[in-house]
Amino acid sequence: MNSLLTPAVAGLSAGGAYAILGVCAIFTYRLVAVVNFTGAAIGAAGTFVMVALTEHGMPLFPAVIIGILAGALVGVMIGGVMTKWFSGASATTKAAVTAALLVGIIALGLRLTGGQRPHLFPDLVSGSAFRFAGVEVTWGSLLTVTLAVGLTIASDLFLARTRTGLQMRALSERPMAAELIGIRVRVLALAVWGIMGAVTAFAMMIIAPLRSPDFMSLSLLVVPALAAALIGAFRSFRAALLGGVLIGIVEGMVSALEFGARFRGVVPFLVILIVLLWSQRGARWDAAR
Amino acid sequence: MPHASTRAALSTAISIAVVAALIYFLLPKYWVYIITPVFIVGVTLQSLGLVTGRTGMISLAQMSFAGVGAWVTGYLNVAQFPGGLIVWMIIGGLAAVPVGIAIGLPALRLRGINLAIVTLGFAAAFDSVLGTITYPGQTAFIKVAQPAWFKGDYGYFTLVVLVYITIAVALEYISRSRLGASWLAVRHSERAAAALGVSVPKAKLSAFALSAFIAGVSGGLLAGYLGTLVADNFNMMQSLALFAVATMAGAHLTQGAIIGGVLITLFPELLRRLNLPQDVGSVFFALGAVQALSTGETIGETWARLFRKVVPRRKGADLTGAAKGLAPATKHATGIALEVKDVTVRYGNVVALDDVNLTVPAGKVVGLIGPNGAGKSTMVDAITGFFPSYKGSVLLNGTALEGKSATARALLGIRRTWQTTRIAAELTVGEYIRLAAGPISHTELTAVLDWIGCPGPDTPIASVDAGTRRLLDVAGVVAARPPVILLDEPAAGQSYAEAIRLGARIAEIPEKFGSAVLLIEHDMDLVRRACSSIAVFDFGRVIASGPPQLVLALPVVQKAYMGIEPEGAVA
Incomplete structure (x- = not known):
């Protein structure tokens, strides 16, 4: 029993992080209508700013704050590109833009962070929170999952209950119409990108120590993130939350298997495949008329 | 329109052959060796241009398909399968087809974005698996054998160019056929394509299968060129960079694919000579792709447009006069x-x-x-x-x-x-x-x-x-x-x-x-x-x-x- 439970719980913190990234991906899609391939890379940028600062002797707390702000800034910069040149573009074009930007960001990030050179990632939270059925549950996993749940609830409430949320929904559906009724489209869109950047940066800081911590590996966490978002059909935050956590747990269990260690990276792909095959049974057409 | 497609195919084949002959006869061995991958990458880019440029689906796993082809080629080489490299790389290409179809299937019903996510997921999965297996023959120092007729730097260059021309000409024909038109129609509007009697799933899957095949062949070519390979030749970054370059250069056009090949192959070489870090190349490609997407015109298309300004396209004769040659009305059921x-x-x-x-x-x-x-x-x-x-x-x-x-x-x-x-x-x-x-x-x-x-x-x-x-x-x-x-x-x-x-x-x-x-x-x-x-x-x-x-x-x-x-x- 424990032989499966331990790795499952070990996958929890990664799962929480995937859930956060997945919720952020849906948030970006629902509010600014972009399937964002750079999401994790934005977070990675913030994380590495934090690491660079701590390596130069800055205390952890201000370094984390500055790192989060840096994530927000990178987010706003990418958002600036998207809103300036691609606000009227099709969803496919926008996705292509972020995919292309991902290459550039990764290349730039690898250059600035010295490629595969190992960095010292401080544990933001460490140690065991409690034991559950003989298995250690770490503060890290507790924090990511809590954060993911909080973010999910907050996103749901924000979109459903607030005036800004309503405006943002209008913005993503018909940017031009939203602009014409006096919504400050650009400012709102940039705010979304900034917030997403900040949140992902923080999530990445928590899980970075658990990963092979180079810029590229962190940026490519966008794969499980998008898998989680797909489980939520790019609509439901709650489904994405569950999906993200589930992917983390399955990954943890697979890597504990003797033959499975090398196939951990395959899990998100299989999830994507299954979800898409399931969700697309009915015929759908592109935009009418 | 057999005349027009033959004309286009011929002009493509001849212009590439002329360029290749100039390289072959004028440049020293070292440069021929350096330039060979331009055409190998060109083949991969053509495969990407087929799905992304023509059919409008984003594929971020093209190098993984190439990897399938390369690995299969490697196995056949170690097993001393009869037929030599040309047969191996065709089998390698065929091996990539089912993979391509399997990945294309879940993305059939929705438009490009889903395919982008699936392919990125596949590239990541392929990376993690490929990272754990060495290239066949690597540990025993068995290199992939080049065919007897195309040995050496000049010989292999000839083979690569021939493969490039074959694929370019085939694509030229296909793109002017009903199948090629159906890809463009699907890209433009799936509804309209269906209303014309085009099966949207068939159009997408055929594009994806053919694209995977060509990518697989390019992997085999690369195997023959380098002799042995490592997983990093096919990692996600390569696929992403290839996507950026294809977007920037317009890989669905043959001149675009070659421009892209030049960018990927020679740009790092240029940076190296300028003592600049080579990974700056990817940043440049990303910016170029964003620029191309925002203007809606790729480098290949710009060239084609400028070329047409100099040599205006022959305009088809305008038709005037009464309808002659219209077949008699079709007899349908009455009532x-x-x-x-x-x-x-x-x-x-x-x-x-x-x-x-x-x-x-x-x-x-x-x-x-x-x-x-x-x-x-x-x-x-x-x-x-x-x-x-x-x-x-x-x-x-x-x-x-x-x-x-x-x-x-x-x-x-x-x-x-x-x-x-x-x-x-x-x-x-x-x-x-x-x-x-x-x-x-x-x-x-x-x-x-x-x-x-x-x-x-x-x-x-x-x-x-x-x-x-x-x-x-x-x-x-x-x-x-x-x-x-x-x-x-x-x-x-x-x-x-x-x-x-x-x-x-x-x-x-x-x-x-x-x-x-x-x-x-x-x-x-x-x-x-x-x-x-x-x-x-x-x-x-x-x-x-x-x-x-x-x-x-x-x-x-x-x-x-x-x-x-x-x-x-x-x-």
């Missing part, structure tokens, strides 16, 4: 061609069509009129199969069509046009008609174009004005000679004189082509001229039907149109 029985369509709580009954007799033009929002276009969507479900039944020559897809209905013989034209601008007039009509003789093709007043078959659609494109819509459906044609406001956006002319043409359709027509139109002069009977819709119901003069004079019809009770009998 009721199209029958709509008790059809109800709801959007949520809104009833768009409420128990509608309508018949279109064979060989007649029936008008369908009514104010905006009356449900006319909804009716066309229901008849042509663009709703997943509706109540009631649609019968074509007495056979119920329920459960048949839009593509199947189009193939059975219900064709439609759209309120706004949805013709892919990359096609030529002739290619579009061939896509719409299927096998059709050149005489028949020009006769149809001539009949409706469209420019000649070699004219690019991009140079045709919007009004003429509407005519082309009609030309496409009549050329298919189906039993039933649905025209959704064909005269919208036409001038009065053009509309009158179009009306006369529509009235001729049954006599010339044998098809029955359901015509939706607001232009009453056109309706009177073309239709033998009309039905009037309001709020999703048929409120009147019968001969045009009688129906248009009915007070209830005038109220529906004008919103007021008419004071006198105005026709």
Whole structure:
């Protein structure tokens, strides 16, 4: 029993992080209508700013704050590109833009962070929170999952209950119409990108120590993130939350298997495949008329 | 259009051969060695251009397909499989096909974004698996053997160029065939493609399968070039960079693929010589791709445009004169061609069509009129199969069509046009008609174009004005000679004189082509001229039907149109 439970719980913190990234991906899609391939890379940028600062002797707390702000800034910069040149573009074009930007960001990030050179990632939270059925549950996993749940609830409430949320929904559906009724489209869109950047940066800081911590590996966490978002059909935050956590747990269990260690990276792909095959049974057409 | 495609294929083959010969005879061995990968990458880029450029699906795993081909080639080499590298890389390409189809399947129903996510996921998964297995023969220092005829730097360069030319020429032919036109049509609008009888899943899967094959072959070529490979040759970054370069250079054009190959291969070399870090290249590619996406023009297209300024494209002769060579009208079943029985369509709580009954007799033009929002276009969507479900039944020559897809209905013989034209601008007039009509003789093709007043078959659609494109819509459906044609406001956006002319043409359709027509139109002069009977819709119901003069004079019809009770009998 424990032989499966331990790795499952070990996958929890990664799962929480995937859930956060997945919720952020849906948030970006629902509010600014972009399937964002750079999401994790934005977070990675913030994380590495934090690491660079701590390596130069800055205390952890201000370094984390500055790192989060840096994530927000990178987010706003990418958002600036998207809103300036691609606000009227099709969803496919926008996705292509972020995919292309991902290459550039990764290349730039690898250059600035010295490629595969190992960095010292401080544990933001460490140690065991409690034991559950003989298995250690770490503060890290507790924090990511809590954060993911909080973010999910907050996103749901924000979109459903607030005036800004309503405006943002209008913005993503018909940017031009939203602009014409006096919504400050650009400012709102940039705010979304900034917030997403900040949140992902923080999530990445928590899980970075658990990963092979180079810029590229962190940026490519966008794969499980998008898998989680797909489980939520790019609509439901709650489904994405569950999906993200589930992917983390399955990954943890697979890597504990003797033959499975090398196939951990395959899990998100299989999830994507299954979800898409399931969700697309009915015929759908592109935009009418 | 066999002449045009042969001409294009020849000019492609000759121009590449000339460039390759110059390299072969003028450059030293070192440079030939450096330039060889330009064409290898060019092959991979062509594979990406096929899915992304032509079919409009984003693939971020192209290097993984190449990896499949490379690994298979490696295994066959170690196993000393007979046939040598050329056979191995073809088998490698074939091995990549099922992988490509398996990945394309889940992305069939939705547009490009899902495929982007699936392929990125696949690239990540492939990375993690490939990272754990070494290249076949690597530990025993067995290199992939180059074919006896193409050994050495010069020899292998020749092989690579030959493969490149073969694939470029094949793609040139395919892109001008109906299959190639169907890819562009799917990219432009899936609905419109389905309405032309194109199977959207088939078009997408064929593009994906062929693309995976070409990528697999390029992997085999790379294996022969380097002798042994490492997983990093095929990692995600490579796939992403390839995507960026394809987007920037326009890999669906052969010159674009070569420009892309030059960028990927020689740019790092240039940076190295300038003592700049080589990974700056990727940043440059990313910016270039974003730039190309924002302007909507790739480097390859810019070159083609500038080239056409210098050497203007031969314009197809304009057609004038009476329709000659039009085959006699097709004999379809007589009686009721199209029958709509008790059809109800709801959007949520809104009833768009409420128990509608309508018949279109064979060989007649029936008008369908009514104010905006009356449900006319909804009716066309229901008849042509663009709703997943509706109540009631649609019968074509007495056979119920329920459960048949839009593509199947189009193939059975219900064709439609759209309120706004949805013709892919990359096609030529002739290619579009061939896509719409299927096998059709050149005489028949020009006769149809001539009949409706469209420019000649070699004219690019991009140079045709919007009004003429509407005519082309009609030309496409009549050329298919189906039993039933649905025209959704064909005269919208036409001038009065053009509309009158179009009306006369529509009235001729049954006599010339044998098809029955359901015509939706607001232009009453056109309706009177073309239709033998009309039905009037309001709020999703048929409120009147019968001969045009009688129906248009009915007070209830005038109220529906004008919103007021008419004071006198105005026709």
